[in-house]
Amino acid sequence: MSEFVNTSETMGSEDAVLDALIAHNLAEFKDDTIITLGQRAFYKNNVLATVELPSVTTVNQYAFQDCTALATAIFAGLKTLGQYMFSGCTSLTSPSFPALTATGQYAFQNCTGLQSIEFPSAVTTLANYLFQGCTGLKTVTATGLTRLEQY
Numbered sequence: 518m519s520e521f522v523n524t525s526e527t528m529g530s531e532d533a534v535l536d537a538l539i540a541h542n543l544a545e546f547k548d549d550t551i552i553t554l555g556q557r558a559f560y561k562n563n564v565l566a567t568v569e570l571p572s573v574t575t576v577n578q579y580a581f582q583d584c585t586a587l588a589t590a591i592f593a594g595l596k597t598l599g600q601y602m603f604s605g606c607t608s609l610t611s612p613s614f615p616a617l618t619a620t621g622q623y624a625f626q627n628c629t630g631l632q633s634i635e636f637p638s639a640v641t642t643l644a645n646y647l648f649q650g651c652t653g654l655k656t657v658t659a660t661g662l663t664r665l666e667q668y
Contacts, residue, residue, distance in 0.1 A: 544567065546569075546570075549570075551570055551573055555580075557579045559587075560584075562581075568589070575597070576597070580599055581603050581606055582604045584605075585605065585607050589612075590609065590612045593615060597620070598614070598619070604628075605627050606628050606630075607630055615637055622647070626651075634658070636657075636662075641664060642662070642666065643662065
């Protein structure tokens with residue numbers, strides 16, 4: 518994996534990284550050394566189906582926007598969903614964020630494959646337009662919710 522990503526701490530949105538990931542048809546990306554994903558890190562990668570990044574605590578906006586093949590996203594240490602983080606990820610069905618404390622605006626916009634999602638009790642507010650265009654969404658579980666912003 519090191520030939521594609523400088524895993525010292527941050528994975529940015531450099532075109533060379535994205536081109537390498539797409540060119541090698543990586544359907545799965547796992548790394549336990551990356552702690553920050555830069556803006557548009559996987560933007561429009563239509564090959565990536567599974568991502569598992571247990572050490573990532575910060576994800577900047579648009580990181581997975583329009584990754585239409587992305588179905589599974591597992592982030593054990595993520596604290597905040599970046600704005601538009603999964604916007605347009607039409608295949609996303611299984612996101613997991615057990616350490617999450619906050620959500621970013623439009624994070625799941627147009628995730629039409631998303632049917633249900635569970636937030637940990639530390640999430641007390643769901644950001645504006647979090648699920649805009651999620652036509653398949655049936656169940657949202659958020660036991661710690663004290664504030665719901667605009668849908």
